[in-house]
Amino acid sequence: MNLSLALLKEKLVTLVKDDNIGVSGSLLHLPHPVFYAGGDCLDSHILYITMAEKLPSNLTFMPASALICIGDPPPNCYNDALDLLVITDATDIFELSNAIHEIYEIYGNWDLKLQRCLREKKSLQHLADISELIFGNGMFVMNGDFYMVAHSKMHALYDSPNLHLDESGRIPIEQVNLFKNDAIYNKIKNEKNVFIYPSEVLPFRTLCQNIFLNDTFLFRIIVPETVQPFNDSDSQILEYLSQQLVQDPDYLATFQRSKNSQLETLLQNIMLGNAYNQTAFQKALQQMGWSQTNLYCVVHIKPSSQDIYHTTTTYFCNVIMQDFRQTFAFSHNQSILVIINLDHLDGSRDDYFKKFNRMVKDGNFKVGYSNYSVGLTHLKEYFREAEIALELGTRNDPTKANHKFCDAVLPYMLNQITAELPGQLLISPILMRLQDYDLKNHSDYVHTLRVFLNNNHNAVQTAKDLFIHRATIVYRLERIKEIGHTDLKNKDELLHLDLSFELIQLATN
Template sequence: MDQGKIDGLLQASLSVFGNPLMVLGADFSLYSLASTTPLPREYRVFEQGKERMDYINAFTQDSVFMAHKECPEPFWTPDYITGHKAVVQNIRREDRTTHYLAVMEYKNVLGEECEDLLKILEGYIRYFLYNKVSGIYRRDETLPRIFLRILSDRTMDYMEASQNLSGLGWQGSHEYMCLVYKITYLDQRNISANAICSYMEEHFRHCCCFSYQDDIVTFFDLTLLDLDEDKVAGKLTHFIRDSFLKAGYSRVMKGHLNLRRQYIQACLALDVGSRKKPYMWIHHFNQIAMTYILEQVTRKLPGNMLCHEKLLTLKEMDERGSTEYMKTLKTYLDCHQNAVKSAKELYIHRSTFLYRLDKIKEILESDLEDTEELLYLELSFRLLEQDRQRS
């Protein structure tokens, strides 16, 4: 499509409508804007800027707008979102809205007669949109194509992918991080993935954001950004919350060979974190790694069939009496085998603690000196706790 023809149509229509006109994509990206005079900032709400996502979120949560999102007839948007009224005509193809044509109430009061005029103008714009589409703006898809192939094609040549990334400036010596978004209260139709990707790439020049398997994936070249993971996460905290997203972050890793694994880490952070702490918006892989390990270990056998066998004996003795062997042993392990500190934590005399510890060693048939056994015991406590939480 010739961009100039739509610009020309809007410019020619200004004298008819007497107010600014614009064409938006379904993702609220501004495609064309016409006005007789430069518009104040508050009327340029869909231009790239910090407030753009705030307006998009407001529209996609507004019941009036969403009720008319697929309507073939013109409709009025309320003024409580942007501060001014507008009449919108959906531009549709195959019974689906792909663009919006809008006239904003600026210097002249809008009347009902503009609805019919807007429908006529929509027909011309639709013709140019769908009959000559080659000129429609698209952001560079080279980088997303490479990452999509890395994620989806397990047979791909990773050396070739690495060379392609290096050719675009994403070097093998750089550090990378992956972020996966899951849309919570709003589905893909309500808040477009394209709008989120545009926001990400506007605020992080050296990132690549794209849709993949119902999620939105972003890879960051932290070296080119000259940012660490905490600064990236800090810049996105309010955006994630205000956009009703949930986010999973991978670890930071160097080079290209682990990019797919970083994506898996981010997905796991999102999955495990959302199940364990559903009230949180943001999850990091490092925070869920131990939980993930325990879940994988117990996929075929429950924790009580994997834990230290003698630990079950201690547990049974505690249940029969008031020995508190389990609590004593766990405190001892948590205190790094420090008897004085352990006794203090348990509020008992040191001699009482040592007597109890000797009984525990006798039951375990262990001197509690072997590092592998100590690790096994600590893991066993985690496994039994997981069993308790599941029951």
Template sequence: MYLSMVVFEECLAEYHPRMTGHSDLIKIKFMGVQEAMEGQEYLPDHMLLEHVEYFVSHPVPAAWGCLCIGEPPEDLFKNNICLIFPENTDRTSLYHDIQKIFFLYNSWEMEIRKAMQRNATLEEMCNLCIPIFEKPIFIHDRNNELLAIANEMAGQFSWQYDETFDKYYLPLEILNTFKSSDEYHKTLHTYGAHVFSAKATGYRTLYVNLRIEWVYVGRVCLDEIGTPIRKRDYELLEFFADNIALAMQQGMLLVSDVSNVLSILFKEMIDGKSYTKNQLAKPFSYYKWHIDDMFQCITIFCRKSDNAIHTATNLTHRLANMFPNSCVFRNEYQIILVLNLTLENMATDRFFAYIGEFLRLGNLKAGVSMQGHDFVNFRYYYRQTQIAHEVGLSEDLQEPIYYFENYAFHYFFRQASQVLLPEMLCAPQLLKLIEYDKKHDTEFTYTLQRYLINERNIKITASELHIHRSTMNYRISRLKELLEIDLENSENRLYLLNSFYMLDFKELYQS
């Protein structure tokens, strides 16, 4: 584990060290310590330990970490970061104590890595921090719901229990204090470790905000109870929070359980169960959803490989952490995202650009429904995603995202031709016109199609066909004779135009 000089300055306090050097280098971190020896190369990312006489006669490279026993000349370490120890310091004892510090934090790092690999809970992760911080540590989500807590102590505020949902939240009095606090609102936009004052709780709290990509999803906190907040706690809490965020981003941890609760409702609706608006209103309100929120359903189709279930689970958690205000759940080899457009407050083009890249990296495909605000009909929006994927795959294998609105018209003709052949649904007058053109080598069929598409505008159609307007008028006159159908009738025109689309559809799918 890489550690900065700040950690060693505090952990070696019994040696009475003093930090000096270039202030911009204070955050440089090191993975080990090296005892200086004549002719030996300096190891990268290692601190160098030796008496002052060595450093005077052997200037070290810039931006190096030095542990100097004895008082150096004033400018000796102006381009380095250095801890200076009294002249009577025993170098061997100091070296061994430094190694113990590295061993302690390397062991902690290893335990965190192991916990992540076995998909440990947030509670288990927090428990690993007890000997490191010696303070209460907890994690809450963006809705101030307690996700995990360890090392609780006397004097700490009690979380408010909600019997209905079996969850713990910030007490209302503290929450109300936060709502009116400019200091608290500023904390939501910080990066790295910061201290929140004792105004609301009676003690200070060191915190690091958790973010997945650009989205704030919660925070990790240390309460200043038991031991004071130390300089090294900033660095170590940032390390722990980075690992929690990494685990969330990779789908190893799930921060919010919005999906766990709402997914039950959505799965039941997919399976055919019906709910009224009133029945959905209460569980929706718990997660700050409203029954009239705008939403869109996205279904991601995973491959049915040996590890597909595990992969799909991790991808589901990753998406749930990225979009905490929406609902993401797995349905066998599918990942279903109910994107709450009202709450996510994100431009849809930005969202789909990100999702498109997400799909390309995983070689996955997705179907997307139209936007809606009638959750009671959710199963039909889900069905749109299946249709978009099915029709889209048959027309373009390269696209990662298939939007139902782009394929709805084609689906209309696919459904219509399930019982009858496409040509059986076409206007018989059009079929006769096609045969007439074949027999007489004429172009009345194409002329009619462009004429209808251009909403009977003779000038535009003539220009498209590269013929004179008088020629166009002649063709229209002949078309009326051949078709024996009133083109002034809007239903007749619609039937003819749809017949053209049906024949185009037949040709597309036959090819």
């Protein structure tokens, strides 16, 4: 494996007295060094070792040549074409050579292990294990679902209380929510180069490299700044590691997200209206201990725009299924759909939904709940109930996060009623006659009727609400009956009047 002069400087820091390192000095382009054996020019991409007295004063240099010199070299060695390390005068050249070769051997052995890891398609944990000594701070691997799927074992960072990782390596919701709302994190999500993420969310700086396959994010290699400060060579080696990974797409393909579970595949088909194996569906439910006699609630969660950008829906599906027992969650059309078995909850339903709604609030989500139902025979319709609750609830109150279908049924019915014809064409003829009379005579019979209906036909309460005498309300009601051609007793007429007022209110809103 080729190394850079900057890396060698870091490893030989106790021996270095001076240097002159340019851009090429940070490139991993130098093979094992050779002793300078004379000549008037140093070749490109060759690392020479010598003593100062061996160098002629007229020595020239090809671009990107490199020299490690014991003692002060001639002034012409301080040249833009030459990357130079000056070693203390008392250093033995053979001891220096041995030290340099040991450095090359360490990185060469790591490179051999790396190539074998790729060739044999070993795990990311194996990759972290073989790399922990190369990165003095150890190494993590975080997948697209915000799970630390691999980590070096050189220290107890993985179990650090500052990270709060669970046994599966999941980053807690609080940190994921901070990630997705962090302006810096939004910029580096699709970064192709090595970058440093500041200690904004995690309790330390991290050196990171995103790994992609065909422009699809697979995972992020993370070097935490916990044991020692970052060196320039950390970026060089991390970049080299990522290049080796990207050049082996067959290896990376093994870390693409696994196919959906059988139950998720069945649910996706149900949502799309496709044919599905009902026997397989029943069997999948039975494997979860669920039956068609259980009581269920279906949930539709609308993630924030940040969640869609950071593709966190799979993460939150896993969170829901791990933190909320008796649920099954899956992604569908950039939303999260959840089935809850209400009969198998550990505690009370109130406590369960309080905790669930707290998760919704912390995640900056919007959520719709279906009505409770026995069995899942009409599952697609239950999902539609939850979606309707979310759509209409958000429209009526955008500031509210939780919406129930039972509260949205009437607005939904009114929307369906006016799907073909506008509301003004569906108004009760009784109400139309009263509207016409009020307009011509500057009276207020429509308002009187509305208050009367809202008070469940209670004339006394209506008089109080209108601040009029009881005899006056009796007179007005008689006039309403006369003008509207109604006795205000026919159930169909009264229902039509109630719906008419709702349609007027809907049009006003």
